[in-house]
Amino acid sequence: MSLSPNGFCMVLTTAQGDETQKIIAAVLSRELAACVQVMPIRSHYVWQGVLREEVEDLLLIKAKVGDWDGLETTIREAHAYDTPEILRFDIDAGAQSYLDWIASVTRKG
Numbered sequence: 001m002s003l004s005p006n007g008f009c010m011v012l013t014t015a016q017g018d019e020t021q022k023i024i025a026a027v028l029s030r031e032l033a034a035c036v037q038v039m040p041i042r043s044h045y046v047w048q049g050v051l052r053e054e055v056e057d058l059l060l061i062k063a064k065v066g067d068w069d070g071l072e073t074t075i076r077e078a079h080a081y082d083t084p085e086i087l088r089f090d091i092d093a094g095a096q097s098y099l100d101w102i103a104s105v106t107r108k109g
Helices: 018-029 065-078 096-105
Strands: 008-015 035-047 050-064 086-090
Touching: 008 018, 008 065, 008 096, 018 035, 018 050, 018 065, 050 065, 050 096, 065 086
Parallel strands: none
Antiparallel strands: 008 050, 008 086, 035 050
């Protein structure tokens, strides 16, 4: 998997209830993310042949590409879903001061 030009990414996942706070606490306390934004959403999908609709939280996680493996593992461990949505979007460009801040509050090295 190729790295973003500047080494930063946004990871997207969904969760429900207390699980949202569990994921946030896990990724921030382990310095795997600089910021997690949460938005309430309504998801419509097919799961095991059944059309479903759920109220969920959408988590937008700002992180470094180098922390992707640990971030994915941490989200998966905190998640109750059988197949959690965990997607990485590499950041091609961004305000340098914001990217510097992400680097300053996440794991070093």
